[in-house]
Amino acid sequence: MTLIPRSIPLINDPQVVHALAARWRRTRTLLLLSAGVLPVAIGIVCVVLAGMTSAGQRIMPWWSAIPAVAAAACAWALLSWLRRNGLSDPHSWLPATTLMTGAQLVLGVLPGSGIALRLSPGAAIAVKALCAAGVLGAGSASALARMAHRSLLATPVLELGSTAFPLVVAGDGSRVVIGIDRIDWTTRGGSRVDAGVSFVRIRRVTAQANAIVLHTASGSWTVPVADPASVLALLRRRIEWWEERRDVAAEREERRYRDLVGLLAAVSGEAKRGGVRVSVDSNGVTTGITLDPAVRDLDPDVLAAHLMACVHKARSDARRQVEDLVLDHAAAKASH
Structure with a gap:
């Protein structure tokens, strides 16, 4: 089973897949390294440290294996999260990777190094080298996770509107988040304002100087942005993508309902x-x-x-x- 698919998840449009293929390849490589290879390597470092505690010991103390087990559990948790629902939220890659690799350091590398130094003082140089490798691996994993996120979303392109990735557009005193079924924004002009509108309420979207306008049945919302034209194009593309998915889901549900009615009959x-x-x-x-x-x-x-x-x-x-x-x-x- 492939940990990270070779094509962007939840995309059926070949043109979008082709347009984002190069960007996704870079992102996928960086994400595999940050959330897969390096956390597993840190876990291996902890296993080696646990093995070094048995040097000169007839019986390896059972508690010396706890750091290795904790580090392996953190690596497994990170991989499981990424496989299940982490791919759809690139903004969580850095926090999740930093949290798990940090936990590997606190629960695995550092206590494992301390135990190894205490029980195997003759291998102090090797233990310190492994400890440094663990710290370096955790730092590198966080840096690569940040690079993966920036590689995919730092420069928004129109095709990203046809994906399930949340798109964040930051400007002077404003932050706009285009989600999978709604748009949220924060402005800090004098006082902080947090607001949001679901796509189902939006009737049309227009642009004006330094802002986009969301027209709903209950009124209009003006969202300040630095580049109204690009944000307007992204938002319209995302709304079209959402409508297509909604129609497909409705057709699928109607078909399943008809099947259920037939079975009940x-x-x-x-x-x-x-x-x-x-x-x-x-x-x-x-x-x-x-x-x-x-x-x-x-x-x-x-x-x-x-x-x-x-x-x-x-x-x-x-x-x-x-x-x-x-x-x-x-x-x-x-x-x-």
């Missing part, structure tokens, strides 16, 4: 007792009653009891099938 609960067979539909309405010849000898009250018992059991069977179908539908919807 085909639900049939059945029950049999004492020569009586009853079937009901998904609404619990009786659709068929079959009586074996043996029921002719049954007392009417007994036959009625068999009928009622079969109806209740068939309805319970149909209800269980309906619940299973609805739960499966909800689980499939949540997974998307």
